[in-house]
Amino acid sequence: MRFLSRRLVMPGDLNYADALFGGRALEWIDEEAAIYAICQLETNVLVTKHIGEITFESPALKGDVVEFGLATKKVGRTSITVTCMVRNKATKKTICVADDIVFVSLDPETREPVPHGKTLEELENQTRQELRTLNLGN
Template identity: 50%
Template sequence: MRFHTRKWVKPEDLNANGTLFGGKVLAWIDEEAALYSIIQLENRRVVTKYMSEINFMSTAIEGDVIEIGIDVFKFGKSSLNLNCEVRNKMTQETIVTVDNIIMVNLDEHGKPKPHGKTKIEFVKDRLAKKEKDN
């Protein structure tokens, strides 16, 4: 799993118990899944269709640095299936896991659109290919 994003847990991210609010971390996960999918599918029109069971395993407190990892485990016709792990950067302790997030590629009318992707692509490789082709 690749960990792309780090977040610093600030006072506004906490619940009444003084720990990381679950809704805040879910918003971060959803945003990360969308950004990852947009980059993979090379399309800004990507939406979250489904999120499986969310497993809160530990928590974070103010001042902790967390990181969000996303991985593709299946390429559908117009979708990507992702899994996610959020962990404490310093201790590597898992905070949250989501086994399946389905992101759907859309056309300009908001309808599912085939993306034609079958494997993970890295932006650096796309840029190198464009340079080579030119």
């Protein structure tokens, strides 16, 4: 899992206990996972179909930098399933994990599911190539 995206926890992101509000974390996870899926499938006509188990493990506080790690878990004919981990950039402590986030590729006109034409192996090769281009290793 690569951690490439980061956010700063701001006062407006906090709950009554002065920690990152769970709803804000879920909003960020959905957005980050969608961007990841869009890049993987090379289409921005996707919808979130399902978010599975979400586990909150430790708080994020005002001023913390949190980072998002994403990985492709499964590839279907019209869908992609990803996992997202949010962790504290400084301490590396896991804040939360959202598993089984499913996105479905849609036809832009009919809004019906359409095959995206990708396989897990192709996406893994695509990611390795992108990382080499960015000089981030394998």
